[in-house]
Amino acid sequence: MKLIIAVVKPFKLDEVREALVGAGVEGLTVSEVKGYGRQKGHTEIYRGAEYQVTFVPKVKLEAVVDDAGAAGAVEAIKSAAGTGKIGDGKIFVLNVEEAVRIRTGETGAAAL
Amino acid sequence: MKLIIAVVKPFKLDEVREALVGAGVEGLTVSEVKGYGRQKGHTEIYRGAEYQVTFVPKVKLEAVVDDAGAAGAVEAIKSAAGTGKIGDGKIFVLNVEEAVRIRTGETGAAAL
Amino acid sequence: MKLIIAVVKPFKLDEVREALVGAGVEGLTVSEVKGYGRQKGHTEIYRGAEYQVTFVPKVKLEAVVDDAGAAGAVEAIKSAAGTGKIGDGKIFVLNVEEAVRIRTGETGAAAL
Amino acid sequence: MKLLGIQRLAGLAIAAMIIGAPLAAVAQNVTNAATNAPAAANAADANATNDANATNAANATAAAAPAGNPDATHDYSKDSVNSGDDAWMLTSSVLVLMMTIPGLALFYAGMVRKKNILATIAQSFGATAVIAVAWMVIGYSIAFTGGGTTGMQPFVGGFQYFLLAPLNLDINIASPLAPTIPETVYMFFQMTFAIITPALIAGALADRMKYSAFLLFMFFWLILVYCPVAHWVWGGGWLGAKGALDYAGGTVVHLNAGTAGLVAAIMLGKRKGLGTENFAPFNPAYAVIGASLLWVGWFGFNAGSAVEAHDGQAGMAAAATQIATAAATLAWMGMEWMIAKKPTVIGMASGAVAGLVAITPASGYVNPTGALIIGIAAGVVCYFAAVHVKKMLGFYDDALDCWGVHGVGGALGAIMTGMFASNKINSASHGWLTDGNIGQMGLQFLDVGAVFLWSGLGTFIILAVLKYTIGIRVSEDVEVEGLDINLHGEVVQG
Amino acid sequence: MKLLGIQRLAGLAIAAMIIGAPLAAVAQNVTNAATNAPAAANAADANATNDANATNAANATAAAAPAGNPDATHDYSKDSVNSGDDAWMLTSSVLVLMMTIPGLALFYAGMVRKKNILATIAQSFGATAVIAVAWMVIGYSIAFTGGGTTGMQPFVGGFQYFLLAPLNLDINIASPLAPTIPETVYMFFQMTFAIITPALIAGALADRMKYSAFLLFMFFWLILVYCPVAHWVWGGGWLGAKGALDYAGGTVVHLNAGTAGLVAAIMLGKRKGLGTENFAPFNPAYAVIGASLLWVGWFGFNAGSAVEAHDGQAGMAAAATQIATAAATLAWMGMEWMIAKKPTVIGMASGAVAGLVAITPASGYVNPTGALIIGIAAGVVCYFAAVHVKKMLGFYDDALDCWGVHGVGGALGAIMTGMFASNKINSASHGWLTDGNIGQMGLQFLDVGAVFLWSGLGTFIILAVLKYTIGIRVSEDVEVEGLDINLHGEVVQG
Amino acid sequence: MKLLGIQRLAGLAIAAMIIGAPLAAVAQNVTNAATNAPAAANAADANATNDANATNAANATAAAAPAGNPDATHDYSKDSVNSGDDAWMLTSSVLVLMMTIPGLALFYAGMVRKKNILATIAQSFGATAVIAVAWMVIGYSIAFTGGGTTGMQPFVGGFQYFLLAPLNLDINIASPLAPTIPETVYMFFQMTFAIITPALIAGALADRMKYSAFLLFMFFWLILVYCPVAHWVWGGGWLGAKGALDYAGGTVVHLNAGTAGLVAAIMLGKRKGLGTENFAPFNPAYAVIGASLLWVGWFGFNAGSAVEAHDGQAGMAAAATQIATAAATLAWMGMEWMIAKKPTVIGMASGAVAGLVAITPASGYVNPTGALIIGIAAGVVCYFAAVHVKKMLGFYDDALDCWGVHGVGGALGAIMTGMFASNKINSASHGWLTDGNIGQMGLQFLDVGAVFLWSGLGTFIILAVLKYTIGIRVSEDVEVEGLDINLHGEVVQG
Ligand SMILES: Nc1ncnc2c1ncn2[C@@H]1O[C@H](COP(=O)(O)OP(=O)(O)O)[C@@H](O)[C@H]1O
Ligand SMILES: Nc1ncnc2c1ncn2[C@@H]1O[C@H](COP(=O)(O)OP(=O)(O)O)[C@@H](O)[C@H]1O
């Protein structure tokens, strides 16, 4: 199984989720994160002093899929999350050795 | 070493932590996440319009354990986090190549 | 490529980011997390009842770097995040099989 | 099933109102003639009242008006409204309303966990609405009319103010209890007291009560517990007549609500996770803001209880209030600093409320020095009651310390009023330490005992009935997940 | 480019003020002599006014003053200020100001998403500043002076109060519309009404309007729409003269703002993501706190509209306000409970506001029972208007229901005033159901129609002009990312 | 160790109070006889005062009372209380209290980072409690009694009001400074000023001061700095006698607090991370809500300073306040819009406060046009002072701009009062530009200089002593981790 980590723009979350579901992914876990990269953060003003915020708000999706489904999932994210603008984000793929569904104790792909 | 990622119901956090400590895990890192899966989210009402929230609040635990301890840790989480109801969550196990304790510079299992 | 996960003290975030950039890391993703380990949490008082908070606020940095850069990145974090006090945090290194830049579709090290 | 139950209830309520109102409209024309008689009778009662409890502050004022002549207090030309008194009493009413919304709403919401913030606010807000309507329909009538010494008069008021009938027919009447302002203003001022008293009980019910049961509880408690007690002390009833001193509601309001909270907390049972989970509030800032608004609004409560502004009474009540509240804040803060090592903002806020509660019955009777002493005592005593005694006894989960602060503080204040009331401040009051009138202490204890018993009993009966009909506590799942999303379908995000 | 435009605008505004003010200072010495004549003229108008619309509440009061003698109302010795009236009207002004900041600011901020909270607050706060200055410079003059029956008098006021010139020269003058208090107080009281009315419109504009365009809109709408309408009804204009009843602004304030909101919502277009994204508010607690402060402050609005406190009027208006508001809260809550299964706190808050709006024109004319009925009707009708009708029609995105609550509620209240106004409560008012004066209904419909048309037309013209000059809506990126960071460079964190 | 120190302090404080109070109770019976003499003496002073500074606004009013007869102002039957004045002054006192809690608490809390929100609120709340008690014990006595021209009278008041002794014995006395209301009300009204003035200083101390040191600082600063200055200008002291004009406290309150803030900021040193870390506030909404409540409450401050409501003074002060505040808001907003490209909500809020500060000494003396000019000037000047000058000079970290807004704004207002005071508005005032009385400018500069020096020196001494005894700044760890959890054991969650 593979763990697919995607860091995308917050307002793209719903589209990406739908795309993944469309690609057969049955579940995923989302966290709100701050990103640093080419896209620069906003300028906050306080008492006339401007402060360049280093980080940009992003959402991180984590989905574990079976090896077969990995490529499709990556494709789905790529097409759904893309705007062509700097800051669209990244996708990373890691190997997962084991998965367990707590409720049933099922393991492996069956647990997803 | 293994990275054990567990996504569980928020109110189970303390029980799971205790179980892990009981299983010899010395540290862990927790994040508040939103989950998507079989368990469906709540219905928010605004101006009479009902809105089905797609995500469910969950907590994600990450603990790195030495290879020997992995099985026990997974067991501990499974028994502590289970309610038998949909949404109990998942456990994923990944391989960790290196670990470092910043304070001492210790590496490997010694760093955990 | 390697995924470097570092859990450090919140007020060290900026220093660590700068150190990583110095070490040639071009991007990273940060989440606010709660940590459990040797360092104990604070005591909250409510109506005279003291409550020992189990968790300590931490930030988690995730940066994917090419294999060559991994060692340097770890070093950078170690030196920037260290205070010598309990709770300085950990660094974990995992293997990453694939990386994709959503905007361009570039893959591998080029995507970082 | 339950849901259906809830809807049906709500449905009935609305239906009743929609039908009831036009009927009332008709009714009013009927009463048109009818009320003339009662009105006269009422005028008679009025004088009875004036004599009966001349010691009652409100009436001490009333006495100041041309007492011999009922018409003077009962159908005078609008020119005899004292515009300054009217201005102050309108302002006071607004201030006391502000105490409940948003004051109390924020104070309580600031002490609960995130998942219950909106439900806590909904309790104060919903109670305000239910009680205001109930007060207009019948509450005022049974609390503040038909006082006297004969028949039921000492115990409960009459019905001639059902739907405020007399006020529908004549804008220029005053209550014998407040002769220099329009009765509409007096009715409104007393309504704001009637609103906050039951609303205070919510502090003991936090985090676990069904909203439908809560609203019904508010309604029945107002009618069966608050209105009679208010009548006893202020409405021309037996306690006032005896000479018990309660300037602004130490027993009528605070001991009354506190006792109800204690009983309710026991009947509801403890919150799930109490002692094991961290119940630290989500945003203590709300609690301090709420306490600040309570403090600010309380001047309408205490100084407003002079029911006029044409002499020194309101001013002295205001001064006493400010002094006692500040002293209590410091006392609680000091206790906490010494014992728990850190002065919490919720502690300061609670200390302030404790001082406000304890000075409530005394303001208007005690001098500034007496106020200072009462304030210090309130801060120390209520701190121990809310923090240590509660933990020691441990059999009740008075979540936000409705009993510890309002019950204990109200009783303490009532008793200390007997000690420090000074006839230099109010000719109608003679205290023990100040004027050597030890007899006053007996009256104060009688007052405390009577209110404690009646409130405890009434609360028990009402909640018992609700418990075995619609149920009073939410399911465990709902409690764990939070009342906001489950009872109101909303959450505080982020 | 755009930014530059904005700056230039701001720059001009400031410049204008900085230059304008000293000029004014000079001007005042000129007017010194000049104003004597106008003043006299004004005094004449005053009497004209008094006769013209003796049915107008404010003037019914005015009539109570030595009417024959213009001096009495125009340059009396300070001793003839009624201190009680002055105290109440100062208090009322403060209460109404509190309705807008922080009341309305919180009410609206509590119904938007996190990214727009500060921008929403900035609308109420900025509007307060812009309007206060505009009112002092010219608004008061064209709204509340020069009323009468000749020439333009029935439609718009005069200019002799430009920069409040007369008040610069004599502290001891009163308006014929408020003879027992200093005119400074009456000017300030009316200013607070002038502030909240345009500010209410923001509810329809939420989440998508440019701030520069918003501030200009506030300014022009005040001058072109609010001031004339206020003059028609309260300033000695034709609607008041005809005998239309609007005690505190059901049409002048609420229908007026609601209509503007409806038109503005249509011209701005819908918010991006409406219907597809979750628009659930970030912190509904803010909305309830805001509604609570609106409720509390509204007593300055309605009871303050008696413009005095020396008789029963203010008190009856206060009682009616409290009763109707509570009833409306229960009605909305009940509807929601039955239909959506859960009573939301935002629903309760909206119900309260609906009740406050609907009783506004009626308070001071109706009796408590009438108020109860109006309140129930308001809760039910506005619930359907804001929730279901809006969804049904679906062609406008009245974001926070400015039209559904203020427009519909204001019109409903104005019409029901015609039904329940009682001459037992106010000798100047005769309703249909109460006093059999069906003619009043015609006047109320005329009032509603006239305000609806003028407000709709005026709003359309102002926004059309702004739209094709500086533009009124932010870019899509800005809307998606949020107004707070983009328009104000600030965010609510955490 | 330190902790123990803190406890011991707190312990002592409480102990002192618990012992002190009963003593006082005894004391009062002693003073019973004793005070008759002082009272007479005081009455004498009173007249001295009346003549001495007839130019003082408060006394201009006082003069309006039957001046020849000391009894009239000193032990009159309650019938001579003007109920309208009493109503307004009670209301004003409540409004000014609201300015500090929750107004100022929120205003400051809205400009700090999350980790210090509760500690910031605790400063306003704790200061309120400490000062209220200190004022009752001795503050009022040394500030507002024993004014006159002989001996120490011009510089500091007497001690005969220790524990407000005279008010313990007679409810029907008035101060010669406020003859138409009970002295209890005047004492309370002035107390609310005494509370907010030191509390304002917290803005300069934010994020780094020890709470124990803060509370002691509040106490000593009140006694050693505020009380004397208040006596000089308002209590019958030398500055008032000379004819310096400060209607509601431009120098006594704002310059005084601002100067203290400047000195304190320097002595505390800069916050860790200043300039390198993002100090953007956690929730700017709090700041705007706080500023709104300050704005609303300020009418008690300025219009309340008329100390009556029976003539046009309070109204004119209210009008001037509203106009100047709105103008200043627009001016600051405009500056920011032009220079920083975006108008921030914190900027608008700061502009409003700047306008309120600058009009404080002028309200009641200037006409509406003068108010407009002062407001614009305040917005522009304070913007540069708080934003640019502070950065330029850079040697002090006036965290929330206590000096930039209150110090600079207060001085500016005092000086512009000399320019625009008009005897058409207040017979006691003659300005330079308006009435050609250039001499007034000298008096205003004298006033500014005297207050600046006394406040700066006093603050330095007090803080120096505290610094080398218990210490005034928290440890670096505490500062980094946040004051909330470390000083109060609480946090704002989420
Ligand atoms: N090497 C990396 N490791 C982890 N996260 C990264 C890395 N590079 C970028 N990111 C995340 O992806 C986001 C987008 O990257 P950025 O360089 O800004 O734009 P783009 O992906 O279009 O080049 C960043 O905000 C950060 O959260
Ligand atoms: N494939 C997946 N990858 C990552 N997280 C998942 C995946 N499937 C489920 N989850 C997480 O586990 C939670 C519970 O899963 P769900 O399907 O709702 O219930 P259950 O685990 O009992 O089948 C989800 O809310 C989500 O956070």
Ligand SMILES: Nc1ncnc2c1ncn2[C@@H]1O[C@H](COP(=O)(O)OP(=O)(O)O)[C@@H](O)[C@H]1O
């Ligand atoms: N085994 C582990 N797996 C994951 N995270 C850990 C682990 N051990 C520690 N951490 C994280 O590192 C933080 C610091 O660890 P701690 O033991 O408190 O101090 P130190 O790293 O100096 O020994 C913890 O708060 C936790 O977030």
